[in-house]
Amino acid sequence: MERISRKDRACWVLVGGRRRLGRALAEDLARDHDLVLTSSEPWDGETWVDDLSETARIRTLQWDAENPELVSRMMADLDRLASDGWAISGAVILAGTFPKSPLGTWTPELLEATWRMNLSFPFLCAQALGPRLVTDACLQLLLDTSIHHPWLERLPYSAAKAGLAALVPGLAQLLAPKVRVVGHALGAVLPAEGSDAGFLAQRTLLKRLGDPADLCRAVRFAADSPFLTGDILTQDGGRRWVDR
Template sequence: MIPFETMPGSPSSPVALVTGGARRVGAAISRALADAGFRVWIHHRRSDDEANRLRTEIGTERCAVARADLASPAERSALIAEVADPEGPFDGRLDLLVNNAASFEHGTFEERTDDDLRRVLEVNFVAPLSLVRGLLPRLRAARPPSDLVPTPCVVNVLDLGALTPWPGYVDHCAAKAALENATRSLAVALAPHVRVSAVVPGTVLWPDDPAFAEGAPARRRIEARIPLRRPGTPHDVARAVLYLAAAPYVTGEIHRVDGGRLAAAGVSGPTEA
């Protein structure tokens, strides 16, 4: 357990914004941060029911919900203004920004359009940088420090598409690879006052597709390539976010949570059995 000095939900508790924080991995991150002692902004685009249920679960005094389409510059600006508002639920404080929201659209390179590319880039690359830039004054002003986040921190959530080619997701991979590089560049640009790292989940949640049902051949092939011989869980990713937030001497880190899958890529033998 990571120690912390403030009671959960108290005015001195650190504040986190989790984009895409109402569902799937984002919800696990929101819960883990709240359980650790953060007050949490849950951002979503159209998951009103899930976001409000999660807010009730966490506690309405410790959690706020914000809705925005991150592909829209105007809605991004409105989200920044809402989080930074000194009259808002958490007085404009922000200690941790988790850029988790993503667009994941499949299609062959030939059938994808320039508009498709722009939309994916807006959500997966432009929006995270826009939020960092817009919320940077609040991050730099965050006080008092906490064991949960000793210095203000940004954690970008990538995926293995940032590091390996996925032919059916060319625009997605390009956007995530750009964000991976931007993570390291921002870590240098914003030091020493703001730390910036990224977490790279591997196989965590299976698609809602019969081809990936329990025991299906495609699923077994993927699991066989993971040295730890199992998929991860959303909580595995959330624990990595907590670590990166709490580690005062870690910045510019691209932290893989993939069970060793990328390390074993191209290796023959037991991992391919």
């Protein structure tokens, strides 16, 4: 059940706002934002969302990259939000997967699946959201430090993130001056299951992993920086300056 939003609360959309970094960002922003959270799966049983509803107005949507009606679904959902009085002043696209696919395992099906979730889906979400954001809004995309140093065992994934890196300045030009666009190239924050966290930490200048709070601070900084657009902020603990 939605509570009535205070007039001074900004409304943001988090695409992929259900798991890991998406959930962390939702919990942080709900302190002073109303939120629209999307997931590829139904939202049944997500009690933490009910907890957020105690202090913020929350709307949950199901946007599935596998749905052939995805584009019309997104448009209909955004039209419904507008008719219900949601003025969206920010959006963060976090959705993605992190598949391991070393050379020799690539197939047309594998590449299509990897690029659909990590490239095509964010492109379509940005296309739907960008023109519907209010004036002075900020659209933000989560990238990866693989845009600086490709993951050799995840090269199709790295290529997808490189494509998103090209989207940031291009979309900034298309949506200017109404909407700003900012990317975030994030290093190891929540390592994939089976990763050697100690090794990843030692491969940074700061000798530690990142924290979801690092992304939360950067997202808020980008939203509150009215002269920032078309750029990608990197938080990797200095990983890209360490000899491989």
